[in-house]
Amino acid sequence: MKDRARVGWVAACIALLVPMCGFAPDPVEKIGADLIVTAAPVYEPLAELRGGERFPKGAQLLLIHDGKAEPLVTGFAATADADVYFNGKQVLFAGKKTENDPWQIWELTLKDHSVRKVITTATDAVRPLYLPGARMVWAQRTAHGFELQSADDGHLLNYIMLNPTGGPGITPLTYLHTSAFPVNVLEDGRILFESGYPLGSGTTPELYLVYADGSGVESYRCDHGQARWGGAQVASGDVVFTQGHSLARFTSPLAHEEKITTPRGEFAGAITETSDGEWLVSARTAATSPYEIRLWKPGTATMQTIVSEPGKNLLEPVVVARRTVPRRHPSGLHPWDYANVLALDARLSRDGALKGTPERVRLEAQDAKGHAVAMGTAPVEKDGSFFVQVPGDRPIRFALLDAKGVVLRQQKGWLWIRGGEQRICVGCHTGPERSSENRVPAVLLRTTTPVDLTHAVQAGASQPMTSGGH
Template sequence: MNPMKIILRIGYIIAIGLASLCLNSCRNQSLEGMVVFTQVPVGNLDIHGKAIAHKYKGAQIVAINPGEPGAPEIILTPDFYSACSPDISYDAKHLLFTAQQKENDSWQVWEMDMENRTSKKITHFKESCYGPAYLPAGRLVFSRQMPETGTGPVHALYTMDLDGANVSQITFQPHFDYTTTVLRDGRILMLTKQLFPQPGDMMYMAIRPNGTKTELFYKGPDSSILNNQAYETGDGLVYFIEWGNGNPNNGNIISINQNRPLFTKVNLTSGIAGSFYSVLPMQPGRMLVSYRPSDTGPVGLYSFSAKDKSLGVPIYKHPGYHAIEPVLVEAFTRPRNLPDDTNPKKTTGLLFCQDINVIAQPDGPDLLDNAKATKVEVLGINKSMGIVPVEEDGSFYLKVIADTPIRLQTLDENDNILYGPSGWIWIRPFERRGCVGCHQDPELAPDNFVPLSVKKPPVSIPVEDSYETEQSAPSKEMNKNEEK
């Protein structure tokens, strides 16, 4: 053999060996203490009031060392066409994310081993899945696109084991539901937007992992856009981004207290020009934020002082990419593992109201001169499911088909609509759910007495073949104050 060819072959083998050693060295580099984020090509950052699950084209999940500004990033998802929505496990050893392997694939949930950086597919649905987050006891929650039924692009929350077993749907409403985070008390913080019968505004709802006890957590001004990523700190504050008036170029950092989320809003960045896109609490009073100073140019990672409400130095900027959705590779306290009191063998749940005439003070004139409601109507997706007379004390007690979306509206003795329809609700199998009144003050505690309705068997919904059901019609003209 030609000596020159032998030398060339030896050199080729040595080069391959060195490349392999370099690759293994990079893969074995510890990511502990690093920041992982989504890198989106400039021009592909689409934020608007209809986009809850963002489908970034060509996005990648990368890691940087925040203590070494200017150091090259480590691409963690080179084998995917697009990847985003990283969520770190409690022990910081694994990472959930949403990705497309190929451009036309549906979005599915994957999990990465942070030590060897290999990924495995968790969901295998025909429909796309978004927004994964770790739950205690080896489970996760995510948003799944539902089949079209005429109510819009509905997405529901699902939970499942990390090995793909025990899949369970936990939300049942004509909404776009999306996971934002798991709170320390074990509840899921869900970003949701009504799609049917008319589009609604974005809001955060808190829900247990079994789909019970859903309640309003935060709602901003009309037409505001809420971020699909939020974080709770050890002192009980929840941080997220809010874009006012549907304008994607005026995002602000908002904090609310988990104990009183509806009444503790603080805007930390109202005095800072530009727009914020993500917020990551790092240390007490210190944050890492995604920010850009103008409507043009890339979004970079910056330090931010919550105490001084001031923007710090840039940690990472790239002229060709936006940097959003940062997470810290660091172990943290696992949230509470809430018990599941539902019973899948049951087909109904119970809904109770103490007094439908207990209402929050409306804005403007009193509705119908404060007429007294004597009935409650239960509305389904396409029809009325029945009208039920309430007791003398205004209470009602219903047995409702489980996992079925319903709305409620109150009527007077002449079937005029006084309040409603309400937002969509559902009852899980064997769930017991109650409220103080209709549109009541969310911090109102119930009076200590036994309502008349619970002294009788619950009324089954739908109310079959009743005169009242036949007479009610979902298309009847609604009171001009319904929207209130």
């Protein structure tokens, strides 16, 4: 027995020493935390923007624990879109109990794997994200496509949201006749979402920002034209996203995207940063092979595949760990159903100089059917400023007119202003890099009452919406 014990002891010591003498640790272990990924036989990442299904042949969330993959939850026909709570103990996800159910939002407690339904609705609810202040945001299918909705996440009250689109405490955050999907909550509390460009009418995926009360919608950057989607903010503050099949980023100093040089491959969706500053990406070598989860240290020439599965795309990697809580946005919305818009100098634009002097600004809004409705015009001052009252929570767009009523510039796409929001625009599509000049706009020296453009000019003036609106 003594000899056997001695042999066993030596064997144990050798077993312990071997990995310390040159064997690299498993990359999954290197991450130092469990992972959750979505596995799907077919992945059409942008299909939902066009009203389709990202996972037409289903999807399943996998938990990668101790180097092994297993279903995160059981008893579901499909699961996807995991988001780990800030304390690392709960997971929001979209799931279907049966094939014929709509996607709904559920929450899993990792400690005991108990699952509760967070919302119940007749239509699909997907891509949930936790917000600070005990709230959540998700994409809810409506008659016009998916819209961002927000609500208390139920942690405090532990109740199930019934019929969220009509229920109490539900705040729609997007007001478009097109789809929008949340992709990340930034450190500053704003929600990064993807939708088509031009917003409200276009089909090229683009990344936008909105505060957690639906106010302040804008493009993240205005170098449009690239297919951008699936963004996530990393510790440096950069937002890393998929551009086409490559990775690119927005950085604080630059007004345009910056390409990221990566090892060869096609990328899909959001990346996740590990505590070591490495990135977990969903990538594949060729269009015919499935996506794998790879670990990459930015700037290096190689990636390590850490999870793969033949015939399955592995997507949306999420680290199961505590993370920094984003800043809560304190809503300053007034209790109005209208909004005020002050343009400081409508002549300013990234699109170049106007070919004439703007005399008036015209507002159009979309009616419930998505038809453009003329809401009237307001004067533009000599310094390019105008001040108007617009309907809140409706798609609107502006056009600048010369003295003869000829359109000098038409807003590309649509935007909305929340009811009770007071919004300032530096110009018309000046981009987030442009700050305001410190002067009182001429319109405010003339009047502090905005021109009321909250009502349609005349009954029956509806006309079919024209796409793009250039």
